Amino acid sequence: MAIKDKDFIKLEFTGKVADTDDIFDTTIEEVAKDADIFNDKKTYGPIPIVIGGGHLLPALDEAIIGLKVGDEKTIEIESKDAYGERDSKLIQLIPMKEFKKQGMTPVPGMVITADNQNGKVLTVNGGRVKVDFNHELAGKDVVYDIKITDAIEDDEEKIKSLIQLHYAYPNFDIDKTEITFDGDSVSITLDEITRFDQQSYMDVTFARFRISKDIWENMDYEKVNFVDQFEKKEVEEAEKEVEVEADSEE
Numbered sequence: 001m002a003i004k005d006k007d008f009i010k011l012e013f014t015g016k017v018a019d020t021d022d023i024f025d026t027t028i029e030e031v032a033k034d035a036d037i038f039n040d041k042k043t044y045g046p047i048p049i050v051i052g053g054g055h056l057l058p059a060l061d062e063a064i065i066g067l068k069v070g071d072e073k074t075i076e077i078e079s080k081d082a083y084g085e086r087d088s089k090l091i092q093l094i095p096m097k098e099f100k101k102q103g104m105t106p107v108p109g110m111v112i113t114a115d116n117q118n119g120k121v122l123t124v125n126g127g128r129v130k131v132d133f134n135h136e137l138a139g140k141d142v143v144y145d146i147k148i149t150d151a152i153e154d155d156e157e158k159i160k161s162l163i164q165l166h167y168a169y170p171n172f173d174i175d176k177t178e179i180t181f182d183g184d185s186v187s188i189t190l191d192e193i194t195r196f197d198q199q200s201y202m203d204v205t206f207a208r209f210r211i212s213k214d215i216w217e218n219m220d221y222e223k224v225n226f227v228d229q230f231e232k233k234e235v236e237e238a239e240k241e242v243e244v245e246a247d248s249e250e
Helices: 029-034 058-064 096-101 155-166 192-196 201-218 232-249
Strands: 008-017 023-026 047-050 072-077 091-095 111-114 117-125 128-132 142-152 178-182 185-189 223-226
Touching: 008 155, 023 029, 047 155, 058 072, 058 142, 091 096, 096 128, 142 155, 155 178, 155 185, 155 201, 201 223
Parallel strands: 185 223
Antiparallel strands: 008 023, 008 047, 008 142, 072 142, 091 128, 111 117, 117 128, 178 185
């Protein structure tokens, strides 16, 4: 069956700079290692996405529509439809004192975040630091080699795929997540290991919001509940673990 808008699929891909064939992203572990971009904190393998869900470049979404499971395709995307053209206004001079306030010592090549934008330090000259806030692939044509590995049809599996996409947690077992349906409502009880998530409250909230938003926009459910259940025994065990860690640090 041909893939259409709002379909849930699993996608394998490798992204390259068109002019140089330099690989900047991939879902394939062996390719990442060969290209020297392997990240041991990343889980490799086909990723779940929703066509038209904002998970991919729009040009990739358009190129995938009409394909079928098992299809492979090479997609060339011009810079304007990829990560945009370079904008000289996004190269800024920032006073060194602003870095000092944050306890930072800028050096060329350092990546910083300011006003929710990532930038790379280009030069450090006296009291001024030149930072480029353009996307690192801005102004470059790119090529994606893709393969559609699976289509996700079952509602429970669709929701689990969204959790895998948006909620990163070490040793998280998606099969231990419980999902129940009641009319237009969905209740999600995540794997119990996530009950003591060390991520910030804001990061966890944003992850849950992104999951909920994708459900609202791409499935026939209006309400999403995340259920957090704590049993006295579990809390006591967790408190003991915290005490042990504190003693070891002393």
